[in-house]
Amino acid sequence: MALINIFSYLQMTKMGNEIATLEEQIALHQEIDGLISDPILQIERNRQSTILWTTILTIVGVVVGLIATVAITRHITHPLRAIVDIAKQVANGDLNVDIASTHRGDEVGMLENAFENLVIGLTEITMAANQISAGDLTIKVEPRSERDVLGHALTSMVTTLREQTQEMVDGVNILTASVGGIMAATSELTAGATQTAAAVSQTTTTVTQVRQTAQISSEKADMVSQSSRQTAEISQSGETATKDTIAKMQQINEQMKLVAESIVVFSEKSQTIGEIIATVNDLADQSNLLAVNASIEAALAGEQGKGFAVVAQEIRGLAEQSKQATTQVRTILRDIQEATRAAIITTEQGSKAVVSGLEQSANAGEAIRHLTESVTKGVQAATQIAASSREQLVGVDQMVKAMESIKLATAQNVDSSKQLESAAKNLEALGQKLKQLADRYQV
Amino acid sequence: MEDETTIDWEQIHRRLKAVETAIGREFIPTEQNKKEILRTRAEQLAREDGREPTAEETLEVIEFCLATETYALEMAYVQEVYSLKEITPLPCVPSFVKGIVNVRGQIFSVIDLKEFFALPTEELAALNKVIIMHTDDMEFGILVDNIIGGRSVPRKAIQPAPSTLTGVQGKYAKGVTSERLIILDAAKILTDRRMIVNENVGG
Numbered sequence: 001m002a003l004i005n006i007f008s009y010l011q012m013t014k015m016g017n018e019i020a021t022l023e024e025q026i027a028l029h030q031e032i033d034g035l036i037s038d039p040i041l042q043i044e045r046n047r048q049s050t051i052l053w054t055t056i057l058t059i060v061g062v063v064v065g066l067i068a069t070v071a072i073t074r075h076i077t078h079p080l081r082a083i084v085d086i087a088k089q090v091a092n093g094d095l096n097v098d099i100a101s102t103h104r105g106d107e108v109g110m111l112e113n114a115f116e117n118l119v120i121g122l123t124e125i126t127m128a129a130n131q132i133s134a135g136d137l138t139i140k141v142e143p144r145s146e147r148d149v150l151g152h153a154l155t156s157m158v159t160t161l162r163e164q165t166q167e168m169v170d171g172v173n174i175l176t177a178s179v180g181g182i183m184a185a186t187s188e189l190t191a192g193a194t195q196t197a198a199a200v201s202q203t204t205t206t207v208t209q210v211r212q213t214a215q216i217s218s219e220k221a222d223m224v225s226q227s228s229r230q231t232a233e234i235s236q237s238g239e240t241a242t243k244d245t246i247a248k249m250q251q252i253n254e255q256m257k258l259v260a261e262s263i264v265v266f267s268e269k270s271q272t273i274g275e276i277i278a279t280v281n282d283l284a285d286q287s288n289l290l291a292v293n294a295s296i297e298a299a300l301a302g303e304q305g306k307g308f309a310v311v312a313q314e315i316r317g318l319a320e321q322s323k324q325a326t327t328q329v330r331t332i333l334r335d336i337q338e339a340t341r342a343a344i345i346t347t348e349q350g351s352k353a354v355v356s357g358l359e360q361s362a363n364a365g366e367a368i369r370h371l372t373e374s375v376t377k378g379v380q381a382a383t384q385i386a387a388s389s390r391e392q393l394v395g396v397d398q399m400v401k402a403m404e405s406i407k408l409a410t411a412q413n414v415d416s417s418k419q420l421e422s423a424a425k426n427l428e429a430l431g432q433k434l435k436q437l438a439d440r441y442q443v
Numbered sequence: 444m445e446d447e448t449t450i451d452w453e454q455i456h457r458r459l460k461a462v463e464t465a466i467g468r469e470f471i472p473t474e475q476n477k478k479e480i481l482r483t484r485a486e487q488l489a490r491e492d493g494r495e496p497t498a499e500e501t502l503e504v505i506e507f508c509l510a511t512e513t514y515a516l517e518m519a520y521v522q523e524v525y526s527l528k529e530i531t532p533l534p535c536v537p538s539f540v541k542g543i544v545n546v547r548g549q550i551f552s553v554i555d556l557k558e559f560f561a562l563p564t565e566e567l568a569a570l571n572k573v574i575i576m577h578t579d580d581m582e583f584g585i586l587v588d589n590i591i592g593g594r595s596v597p598r599k600a601i602q603p604a605p606s607t608l609t610g611v612q613g614k615y616a617k618g619v620t621s622e623r624l625i626i627l628d629a630a631k632i633l634t635d636r637r638m639i640v641n642e643n644v645g646g
Contacts, residue, residue: 285526288592289572292505292524295593299503299518309593316592 006150008093014118015087018111022080029072036061079108083115090115095123128154135440137162162443169438176431179424186424190417197410204403211396218389225382232379235372242365249358256351263347267340270333277329284322291316502598504626506591507574510562513591513624516574517617520629522582524590525573527553537637541586544573551575553584554638560615578633585632596620 079102086097099116102109121144131139137158143151294312298305472480503518525546530553532542539558543550553573557563573584604616604625617628632638 289524289526289590292590292592295503296505296518296521296523299593312593 011090015091083111095119136442138442165441166443172434172438176435179428179431182424183428186421190421193414193417197414200407200410204407207399207403211400214393214396218393221386221389225386228379228382232375235368235375238368239372242361242368246361249354249361253354256347256354260347263340263343270336274333277326281326284319287319288316501595504596505593507587508589509556509587515624515626517629520576522575522577525575527571527573551584553586555586576629581633
């Protein structure tokens with residue numbers, strides 16, 4: 001546009017020149033008029049005498065002047081007006097003008113030729129500018145002369161433009177390539193960041209799960225610790241109870257011994273009774289014999305012994321009763337003996353049961369003692385487990401927090417890389433646009 | 444279940460106490476006991492006929508056991524009964540002569556009636572009794588298993604020895620009562636020739 005304006009300006013300048021020339025001609029005209037007027041003025045000074053002449057001359061002069069004016073107007077003003085119109089067109093930027101050359105040798109003809117050359121030059125320059133504006137920088141603008149400022153300016157402008165465009169194209173190419181690299185790197189970065197974010201998300205989830213598991217583990221460990229402590233108390237009380245049981249069992253054993261001894265003493269007493277009974281039996285026997293002998297004596301005594309015989313008979317009866325009583329006692333003693341034996345057997349069995357009970361209680365005590373030891377160890381282990389679980393939980397908590405931070409940072413990373421990617425895309429678009437712009441130029 | 448496992452010591456103590464008191468108490472017959480005893484005795488007395496049997500009508504005998512049988516000997520031939528404590532065997536005598544005994548300084552020979560009667564013999568029991576018999580010129584002891592005692596047997600009740608009693612027993616039996624009491628003829632035994640021992644050792 002600027003070029004066009006410049007052209008217009010130039011054309012206008014040219015037209016200005018033309019106008020100046022016209023004005024000069026007008027001034028010349030006026031000078032001619034002045035020259036014509038001068039006699040009139042002298043006539044004026046001799047007004048009275050020359051008024052007639054003057055009037056006649058003036059009328060002749062006016063008529064001559066009118067005729068000259070019409071002739072000049074016919075011969076000079078019309079072509080000049082046509083040229084002025086063309087100049088106006090050119091000044092308006094319209095180069096599509098038809099200069100009808102009159103091939104006159106005069107100034108008008110020369111003006112026409114000059115105008116024609118001007119329009120041709122302007123047209124060439126316009127064409128060149130059109131080509132440049134179409135992006136063809138391969139054109140060569142031949143300066144019309146050494147002093148063709150516009151041609152030289154156009155040539156240097158084309159050259160400069162060509163060089164700059166070439167540099168721009170090169171830069172755009174480098175930019176496009178770089179942007180491609182940046183795009184690829186950014187894509188990779190975004191993909192990496194996304195993958196990292198996904199991995200971090202998974203890891204966070206896993207860590208959260210681990211935390212829950214650790215929580216449960218910690219609670220369980222606490223529970224185990226508590227219950228094993230209770231178990232330890234129970235087993236200790238079991239141990240005490242077993243010891244008490246053993247002590248009681250030993251007491252029972254002692255008492256069983258006493259019972260057995262009492263029964264044996266009782267049995268021996270029964271034996272003494274048996275001996276006494278034997279004596280009584282013997283006495284009864286002897287009493288019987290004595291009674292028989294008494295009755296023999298009574299028989300020998302005859303009638304006088306009759307009463308004695310009755311006494312003897314009575315004694316014999318008593319002896320018999322004693323004998324029967326001793327038999328009964330003996331039977332009872334036998335029963336007692338059997339009962340005693342049964343009691344002894346029962347006591348023996350009881351004692352044996354107590355002894356085996358003692359052994360079993362001792363075994364149970366030993367077992368419970370072992371149990372207590374194991375349980376005590378278990379309690380220690382459970383306590384340690386609980387402590388480490390708690391520590392683990394704390395560690396996992398820290399890890400969860402760290403993972404949250406990492407997650408946040410990763411999300412930011414992803415955002416940044418996405419922004420970076422979109423920026424790179426914008427850059428790529430810009431590069432493409434630049435490339436398209438640059439491609440429009442043929443260097 | 445509680446009752447089965449728990450011993451009722453209360454009851455045991457009560458029973459023991461009862462036994463203690465029963466043992467400690469002297470036997471004092473109650474009115475019931477006294478009546479019972481008196482009634483029994485009255486029955487016994489009532490059973491005997493009121494008539495006093497005379498010496499002619501009754502035979503005073505001593506009952507004794509020999510093996511499974513009950514025998515009796517006339518009391519007139521019996522001097523004494525004696526519980527055998529020790530016996531001194533004699534050599535060169537028939538097998539039925541068991542030995543000699545010392546009764547208050549008197550020496551008697553002792554005859555085993557079971558051997559004499561050829562009854563099944565048993566080992567000499569510790570409680571064996573000896574009945575010392577005597578006539579005017581002879582006295583010896585017979586070994587019996589047990590002495591029941593003396594009694595009076597009505598002469599009428601004595602029947603001749605049945606034919607089932609054969610052999611040696613039949614020979615020495617004086618008679619049999621209705622209660623199957625075999626009354627031996629002491630005189631026959633005492634005067635038996637076998638009793639006179641005349642053995643020449645080595646002769």
